[in-house]
Amino acid sequence: MHNTLLTIITFIVVFGILVIVHEFGHFYFAKKSGILVREFSIGMGPKLIAFRKNHTSYTLRLLPVGGYVRMAGAQEDDGDALQAGVMVNIQLNENLVTRINASQKQTLFQGVPFQIVNFDLTDGLWLEGYENGDESALKRLNVDHDATIIEHDGTEVQIAPRDVQFQSAKLWQRALVNFAGPMNNFILAIVVFAIIGLMQTGGIPSNSTKIGTVMENSVAQKAGLQKGDEITKINGKVVKDWSALSTTLQSDPGKQVTLTYKHGTTTNTIKVTPKVITTQGQKVGQIGITAAVDKSIGGRLMYGLTGTWTMVTNIWHALANLFTGGFNLNKLGGPVAIFANTEQAAKMGLASTLFFMAFLSVNLGIVNLLPIPALDGGKLLLNVLEAIRRKPLPESAENAVQIAGFLFLILLMIAVTFNDVYRYFIK
Template sequence: MTTIVTFIIVFGILVFVHEFGHYFFAKRSGILVREFSIGMGPKIYAYHKNGTTYTLRILPLGGYVRMAGLEDDGDTLAKGMPVGLVVNEQGIVEKINLSDKISLLNAIPVEVSDWDFDQALFIKGYENGDESEEVTYQVDHDALIVEKDGTEVQIAPLDVQFQSASLLNRMITNFAGAMNNFLLAIVAFFVVALLQGGVVSSTTTIGQIQANSPAAKAGLKVGDQVVKVNQTKVATFTELSSKITANPNKQLKFTVKRHNTLKTITVTPKKVISNGKAAGQVGIVAKQKIDHSLGAILGYGFKETWSVMVQIFQVLRNMFSGFSLNDLGGPVAMYSFTSQAAKYGPVSVITLLAFLSINLGIVNLLPIPALDGGKLLLNFIEAIRRKPIDPEKEMLLTLIGFAFLMILMVLVTWNDIQRYFFR
């Protein structure tokens, strides 16, 4: 239960922060955000204010922002559909009811024959089943539509649609989700440093050696400072660990400083399987040091975020030379990581939150249609061409990208299930 609750909280924070970035900059750009949803599925609660309907939905995983004019936003009106129109004293439509779950007082029953909510702002139809006379109503710029599930959202005239914003504002809005994820990681790492009372760093000095490990058999001792591996200097334990991990069953020459004397010791990392891939281990644990200074604590969020970003980009680069599903992880992998982090307390969970937030930000910026990065790529192409891309072609690219992501998600999820539950 602890893992489930932690997973929901971590996943919820990641999605909320990401979507809030899009929401905030869309509003600042004059783009109508029709709905901001926390959760997915059937609606539990809805509140409408300043053009946006805020909804809470039953499944506590994910969320979304409906921006006017995008491919995932559209009204479900159709010719011949019965609707209820609520008009003001001037006869202008203020609310259009499409739902058979809700009855509106004084609503005029109309069978729709035509409408335009983009520019002309009207709706036509036959009142009370009388097909002898077609009636036209003007629609208020900020009129509400009661959708079939009972959710009230504002109509989206052309002037408040996404495409009507300037190119720069659209680019900022597309980038804002990932930007917020990076900012969340910075804040999370800063909180980690506060909770630890300072910045904990692992040195290249050996703090512990496992019994009967390759390190013990090779003659390494606690207190040895590893200076080089195969004549390559190592300044951090991360660099040392990377060298070891990448060389299973291969001899490595460690240059160590012991009592101010340099020694060369040959160590052969044993081969282990980690997440479906071969990796080397020698059985050492780094000696840690803590910097309690305020400057170190303040800078930790930025330094650690940048460090993780560099590592992720290295992984992405390596994927071009040898792609493997084991390099990717979906919700199942996230759940597994959360389960492990929850065992070690808040610091581990917040560290995981930061790591996942950076991952989410970077993945969303990949130039794949349907992702934020794909949208940004189309924005750049539009800037070069100095004219918008054909909406139909953009829709086709988005559908192709979405199909690719869905197939990849299925493959990754199945691979994760095999890795974490049947290994």
């Protein structure tokens, strides 16, 4: 029971931090670009807590499985809660509508009943209808540019005039807003890896190709490699860092490779065959060496960059293998897999949990940059097409692309989730 509770708390905290950091990137640059952020939500589903500040509603929702930044006019903005024929309550200030209540969950102090006949909250900023049930006099009321509307679930957001909508921002600003979420995930990973580096008083793995330890009875020891040797080439190709070294060796399990290395002032060449081991269902090569350790403060801080870069290259190779090595759902993981791995990280302590957070953050950043519609990368691709065409895609075409991408992601997530449940709890 204690371990389950710890896992749940760790999962919520880690996932919450990732979502907040990602969405804050979109939020910050949208604000700087003059785009109205109508809502910043942590979590999904029914609203638990809400407050408004500086034209934005901040909400905490029941399900801790994501979040969103709702920008005026963007695809995430599901529009206003008004339609012809509905009865709302309005607040007036000198004959100017300042608040519109379309919810049954709230009442407006001194609110005036108003039946909507027609409205324009985008360009003209007006409401047309019958006040106090008097259908003998059709009234048109002007709406304040910064008026708010209380939606059906009780969330109060600002209306979305065209000048503060997403599409009204310049192209480079919209592209920056789309890129900012993944960018923040990479920044978070750098910070977390730097913290991990400082926590490791015994030092952190150097990203050089110098050997720190050689395991007993390993392929490397039998080939004559020693601590302090520096591997410079694999099969004649120069390797500049440990990430490239380990990736190359892991990709050739059971296949003989030629290593060129420096031992003191001499350069030697040997042939080794990486041992085949299976990790997380994948066969990789291993010769039994670890990187040299850097104990300096500067080196441990630099682990923020080197650790992130290593993680980026590893995840990128894993993504490439997803397609070149044959598609397999076991190579993917959804919320169930994340929860299962959170349990292992939480048991192993703070450093492991931080490492897992950094891994997820890099993962989230890379996956969101894939050119798949409905992801940030898909939106950036549309920005590139707009720059080439010098005009945006027709709204109908853009919506169709986004819907297709969204449906693809939903179907993929369902398949991955069922597969994860089978892997971790049934198999």
